[in-house]
Structure formats: structure tokens, C-alpha cells
Amino acid sequence: MRIGDTGKVRTRGKGRSTAVLAAGATLTVLCGCTVQASDGERHSPVHIEVPSGAPSAKSAPPDDKPPSAPAAAAPVVLWQSGDTGRDVRELQARLRQVAWLFDGPTGIYDDLTERAVKGFQGKRGLPETGRTDQATWDRLLKMTREPGTWDLYLMGGQPADAPDARCLTGRVLCISKTSRTLRWMVDGRTVVEVPVRFGSQYTPTREGEFTVYWKSRNHVSTLYDSSMPYAMFFSGGQAVHYSSDFAARGYAGASHGCVNVSDERAIAQMFAEVRNGDKVVVHW
Known part of the structure; x- marks a missing residue:
């Protein structure tokens, strides 16, 4: 719209102006009210920005973050305090071979056995738990020989055979x-x-x-x-x-x-x- 010297209003792009006015009216109806500024002019209370282009890097979901490492599995414990049986006898017999245990074998994982295992672990740089895990057992196997029957039953405790x-x-x-x-x-x-x-x-x-x-x-x-x-x-x-x-x-x-x-x-x-x-x- 242009105001000429004669005071008459001349219009250009009548269709476009009409569309803008219609959109403004529609927005006014939808919002239900307008804001009265201190200078007396009326303004729409809603400011709308239409985003253009890709989202910013800050808001974009990370796609290059390395996956977190899985938690390390706990060592598998083969025998520990309170366990009994033939396998415990073999453990004790092998500990005797490397001079970490002097009593037994008894077949009972007692405090002396736990102390011997802990000492063996500490000497080899293994975690000093006193429990026999796979790493401890593998190291002991490499350092000892297969115990015989009377190594396992050095102090007795063997089962009796049938009577004559x-x-x-x-x-x-x-x-x-x-x-x-x-x-x-x-x-x-x-x-x-x-x-x-x-x-x-x-x-x-x-x-x-x-x-x-x-x-x-x-x-x-x-x-x-x-x-x-x-x-x-x-x-x-x-x-x-x-x-x-x-x-x-x-x-x-x-x-x-x-x-x-x-x-x-x-x-x-x-x-x-x-x-x-x-x-x-x-x-x-």
C-alpha cells in the first residue's frame, strides 16, 4: 500500500495483502486475545519461529559415543572354606608339595588350608582371597605332580574295603x-x-x-x-x-x-x- 501526494491510497498486490490480513485475523481468533503495549499499539501475544535447516549439534543425539565396556566377570571359585571331599584332599596334597601346607590332607577346607592358599596367591601375584579360583588352581597344577592315593590319605581317613x-x-x-x-x-x-x-x-x-x-x-x-x-x-x-x-x-x-x-x-x-x-x- 502506498500513500501518494494527493492523500489517496493506492494498492498493489491486493491478493497478497488480503491473505496476510486473513491469516492475522485467524491467529487473533485462535489466541483469543492480544497484548496491549505501553505505546498503545496492539501486538499478538504469540511469537512463532519456524525452525529451518538441521537441528544444532547440541540437541542432536550422540551417535559417535563408544559403547561402555562390560563389567568384568567375577573369578570362578572352585573351593572355599567349609568345602569337603576328594578334590579338597588333592588341593591340600598339592599345597604340601610346594611347602605351603604341612598338615593333612584332611579333605576339609579349614583355616590352615585357607591360609596356605592365601600365601600361595600372594607369592604369585594373585588376589589374596584364600579361596581357590580357576587361576589359582591352574598355577598350582603347573607347579605340582598328580598326587597318589597315599598322598591324598597321608594321615588316614581312607574308606575301608569289604572285609575278607x-x-x-x-x-x-x-x-x-x-x-x-x-x-x-x-x-x-x-x-x-x-x-x-x-x-x-x-x-x-x-x-x-x-x-x-x-x-x-x-x-x-x-x-x-x-x-x-x-x-x-x-x-x-x-x-x-x-x-x-x-x-x-x-x-x-x-x-x-x-x-x-x-x-x-x-x-x-x-x-x-x-x-x-x-x-x-x-x-x-
């Missing part, structure tokens, strides 16, 4: 060289069962069927000058008796032919119950 047929009747001290155990049996029933130790290859324990011919509560060997408490003689100078050496060293030692018992309470019970003339069977 000659042990199933009467009163019998039934002694197995295979399982290194003694059963005190009465009419086929096992009353007491204990681990035992035999003579070395140079002084072997005799095998066969014998009888108890003499009992000596506080016997001392005249040949070896050694104590033989609760001795029950069955073949010459060979007897079943308590051995403090067996109790201390286990199968790391041997007798001079006698049948050694490491459990003093059990041998005391048998000594009180066994009579002269009772049968003794030493078998494989």
Missing part, C-alpha cells in the same frame, strides 16, 4: 593291606574301624590268619627301644599297637613290621575288648 570272608564270623581283627584299614569285628558286625600303617619293604607285615597270643598295655620294644602302647601280639614280635609316629607323620613313615594305629582312643577301646585267642586276619 574269614572276618565274617567270630571275633576278628580284620586288617586290609589294600585299603590300609583295620576293622574290629564281632560276628560280621564292624565295631571299630581305623586307618593303619604297615612295615616297610625291608620289614614287611606278615599276611595270613593268626590269633592274639599276648597283650601288653605299656609295652616297649627291646629290639628297637621304642614305645608300643596297647600292644596285641599276633605273630612273633609283630603286634597291633598305637604309634605316635604314625599320628605325627602318617604314611610318610613305616613300622618295623607291626600294624600301627594312629587313633589312641580307638586302640584303647579295642585293647579293652579284644581277648587272647581272638582271630587276626591280615589280607590284601
Whole structure:
């Protein structure tokens, strides 16, 4: 629209002006009100900006952020305090080989075993948890050999095998060289069962069927000058008796032919119950 010298209004682009006015009217109706400014002019209360172009980098979702690393898995624990069984025996036997454990094996993951594992871990730069995880076990396997049966049962605790047929009747001290155990049996029933130790290859324990011919509560060997408490003689100078050496060293030692018992309470019970003339069977 243009105002000329004569005061008359001249219009150009009539269609466009009409469209703008119509849009403004429509917006006024939709908003329902206008804002009265301090200069007396009326203004629309709504300011609309139509965005153009791509969104700013600040508002754009990140697409180049590296994925977070997965949490490290906790070490797999194979055995720990309170566990029992044959595997714990092997762990203890291997710890004995590298001089981290001196007792046992007992088959019980006790405080001594936990302390030994922790010491072994610390020496090798592993986390000192006292629990045997896969990394600890793998390192121990590389440093040790496979333990034999009597490494696993150094201090006894091995299961007894089936009694010999000659042990199933009467009163019998039934002694197995295979399982290194003694059963005190009465009419086929096992009353007491204990681990035992035999003579070395140079002084072997005799095998066969014998009888108890003499009992000596506080016997001392005249040949070896050694104590033989609760001795029950069955073949010459060979007897079943308590051995403090067996109790201390286990199968790391041997007798001079006698049948050694490491459990003093059990041998005391048998000594009180066994009579002269009772049968003794030493078998494989």
C-alpha cells in the first residue's frame, strides 16, 4: 500500500495483502486475545519461529559415543572354606608339595588350608582371597605332580574295603593291606574301624590268619627301644599297637613290621575288648 501526494491510497498486490490480513485475523481468533503495549499499539501475544535447516549439534543425539565396556566377570571359585571331599584332599596334597601346607590332607577346607592358599596367591601375584579360583588352581597344577592315593590319605581317613570272608564270623581283627584299614569285628558286625600303617619293604607285615597270643598295655620294644602302647601280639614280635609316629607323620613313615594305629582312643577301646585267642586276619 502506498500513500501518494494527493492523500489517496493506492494498492498493489491486493491478493497478497488480503491473505496476510486473513491469516492475522485467524491467529487473533485462535489466541483469543492480544497484548496491549505501553505505546498503545496492539501486538499478538504469540511469537512463532519456524525452525529451518538441521537441528544444532547440541540437541542432536550422540551417535559417535563408544559403547561402555562390560563389567568384568567375577573369578570362578572352585573351593572355599567349609568345602569337603576328594578334590579338597588333592588341593591340600598339592599345597604340601610346594611347602605351603604341612598338615593333612584332611579333605576339609579349614583355616590352615585357607591360609596356605592365601600365601600361595600372594607369592604369585594373585588376589589374596584364600579361596581357590580357576587361576589359582591352574598355577598350582603347573607347579605340582598328580598326587597318589597315599598322598591324598597321608594321615588316614581312607574308606575301608569289604572285609575278607574269614572276618565274617567270630571275633576278628580284620586288617586290609589294600585299603590300609583295620576293622574290629564281632560276628560280621564292624565295631571299630581305623586307618593303619604297615612295615616297610625291608620289614614287611606278615599276611595270613593268626590269633592274639599276648597283650601288653605299656609295652616297649627291646629290639628297637621304642614305645608300643596297647600292644596285641599276633605273630612273633609283630603286634597291633598305637604309634605316635604314625599320628605325627602318617604314611610318610613305616613300622618295623607291626600294624600301627594312629587313633589312641580307638586302640584303647579295642585293647579293652579284644581277648587272647581272638582271630587276626591280615589280607590284601
